[in-house]
Amino acid sequence: MTAYLITGASIVGGEVADLLIDNGEIVAIGTGLDAPADVQTIDAQGLVALPGLVDLHTHLREPGREDAETVFTGTRAAAKGGFTAVFAMANTDPVADTAGVVEQVWRLGRDAGYADVYPIGAVTVGRKGTQLAELGAMADSAARVRVFSDDGDCVWDAALMRRALEYVKAFNGVIAQHAQEPRLTQGAQMNEGALSGVLGLTGWPSVAEEAIIARDILLNAHVGSKLHVCHLSTKGSVEIVRAAKRRGLEVTAEVTPHHLLLTEELAASYDPVYKVNPPLRTKEDVEAVREGLADGTIDIVATDHAPHPVEDKDCEWSAAAFGMTGLETALSVVQQAMIDTKLLTWADVADRMSYRPAAIGQAAEHGRPLEAGAPANVVLYDPRVERTVVPEDSVSLSRNTPFDGMTLPGKVVATFLRGTPTVLDGEHTR
Numbered sequence: 001m002t003a004y005l006i007t008g009a010s011i012v013g014g015e016v017a018d019l020l021i022d023n024g025e026i027v028a029i030g031t032g033l034d035a036p037a038d039v040q041t042i043d044a045q046g047l048v049a050l051p052g053l054v055d056l057h058t059h060l061r062e063p064g065r066e067d068a069e070t071v072f073t074g075t076r077a078a079a080k081g082g083f084t085a086v087f088a089m090a091n092t093d094p095v096a097d098t099a100g101v102v103e104q105v106w107r108l109g110r111d112a113g114y115a116d117v118y119p120i121g122a123v124t125v126g127r128k129g130t131q132l133a134e135l136g137a138m139a140d141s142a143a144r145v146r147v148f149s150d151d152g153d154c155v156w157d158a159a160l161m162r163r164a165l166e167y168v169k170a171f172n173g174v175i176a177q178h179a180q181e182p183r184l185t186q187g188a189q190m191n192e193g194a195l196s197g198v199l200g201l202t203g204w205p206s207v208a209e210e211a212i213i214a215r216d217i218l219l220n221a222h223v224g225s226k227l228h229v230c231h232l233s234t235k236g237s238v239e240i241v242r243a244a245k246r247r248g249l250e251v252t253a254e255v256t257p258h259h260l261l262l263t264e265e266l267a268a269s270y271d272p273v274y275k276v277n278p279p280l281r282t283k284e285d286v287e288a289v290r291e292g293l294a295d296g297t298i299d300i301v302a303t304d305h306a307p308h309p310v311e312d313k314d315c316e317w318s319a320a321a322f323g324m325t326g327l328e329t330a331l332s333v334v335q336q337a338m339i340d341t342k343l344l345t346w347a348d349v350a351d352r353m354s355y356r357p358a359a360i361g362q363a364a365e366h367g368r369p370l371e372a373g374a375p376a377n378v379v380l381y382d383p384r385v386e387r388t389v390v391p392e393d394s395v396s397l398s399r400n401t402p403f404d405g406m407t408l409p410g411k412v413v414a415t416f417l418r419g420t421p422t423v424l425d426g427e428h429t430r
C-alpha cells in the first residue's frame with residue numbers, strides 16, 4: 001500500500017500540520033514527520049482536512065433502477081463529494097426488506113470500493129405500511145442493519161410505528177421517519193402558500209410534516225427507543241424538535257443541503273428539477289433550518305441524493321418524479337449556507353457531516369476524529385476556489401441537480417477510504 005504524506009493542511013479548519021497515512025491508518029499528525037522514502041507527497045497548503053463524510057440518507061437505486069444509479073456510480077459520486085460512507089435507502093426494487101436484499105447491497109458496495117455502504121432496511125414489508133418487515137433478520141445479517149426507514153413514504157400508522165420503535169430496541173436500532181401525513185398531502189406538488197395558489201400547483205402544508213414529527217416524538221418518548229427525523233424542512237419542525245430536546249426527549253434530525261439553500265420561488269420556473277419531497281420551502285424556513293443546524297437542534301446534514309433518469313424529470317411538473325441529486329455538491333452548499341455565513345466552523349461541519357451521522361447510524365469505522373491510530377478516512381477540501389455546477393461533470397448516472405448553472409464555493413481535492421485515495425486531484429501530488 002502506498003503511504004501518503006499530506007503537508008500543510010488545516011486540520012478540521014484549525015492548526016496547520018502534516019498527516020502521514022500508511023497501512024490504512026493515520027500514522028501521525030504534526031510537523032517534521034518521519035516518512036518512508038517512497039511516500040507520495042500531497043501539497044495541502046490552503047486545504048482543509050476533514051474526517052471522511054458520512055451520508056445517512058442516499059438513494060443508490062440498485063437493485064431495480066440501474067438506469068438512475070447503481071451502487072458503483074452512486075458511491076463514486078459520494079467519494080467525489082468527500083464521503084467515505086453512505087447509508088443506502090430501502091426504496092429499491094425489490095425493496096430492501098429482507099436479509100437477502102440488504103446483504104446484496106452491502107456486497108455491491110464492498111466490491112465497488114468507493115465508500116462503505118450501510119444498507120437501511122425497510123420498516124414494513126414492501127414499504128406498504130401494513131406489516132413489519134424482518135427487522136431482526138436484517139440486523140443479524142452480514143449487513144448488520146441498524147437504521148430502518150420506509151423513506152419515500154411515511155410510516156403513518158401510529159400502532160405500526162410504535163411496534164417498530166419497540167422492536168429495534170432489542171439491537172439498539174433507530175427508525176428514520178419520512179414525516180409526511182399522507183392525507184394532508186394527497187396530490188401535493190409544492191410548498192403550500194401564496195405561491196402555490198398563484199402557480200396553480202396543489203400545496204403541501206408544513207403541518208403535514210410537523211404533525212408526524214410531533215406524534216413520533218411523543219410515541220418514542222412513550223416506548224423509549226430511537227427516532228430519527230429525515231429531511232426536516234420547516235420552521236415549525238425545527239421548533240418542535242428544539243422543544244423536545246429541551247425536555248430531554250430522544251430524537252435526532254437531519255436537513256438536506258437543498259433545504260439549506262433553495263426556496264420555493266424556484267418552482268415558478270415550472271422546471272421539475274426543483275420538484276422534491278419534502279418541497280422547497282420559504283426563506284423563513286431556510287433561515288430556521290440554518291439556525292437549527294447551527295444550534296444543534298438539527299443534528300446532521302444528509303443529502304437525500306435522489307437520482308432520476310431524464311425521462312422521469314424532463315416532463316411536465318405534475319408528472320415528474322420527486323428528488324434531486326446531491327452527493328457531489330453537498331459540502332460546497334454547506335460551505336455557502338453555513339461556513340461563509342459564519343453559522344458553523346469547519347469543526348462543526350466535521351460534527352454535522354461525519355461524527356454525528358456515523359454515531360446515529362453506528363458506523364464505528366467512520367466519524368472518527370483525525371488522530372494517530374484512526375482509520376485513514378480523510379477528505380482534503382479547497383474552500384478558496386469557486387466552480388459553476390455543470391450536470392454533465394457529474395459521475396452520478398443522473399443529471400437532476402438543482403444547482404445546475406449556480407456558482408458554488410469549494411472543491412474536494414482528495415478523498416481517502418482507509419488510506420486508499422478514491423479521489424485524488426493530480427495538481428496537488430508530487
Ligand SMILES: [Zn+2]
Binds near residue numbers: 153178278
Ligand atoms: Zn424522504
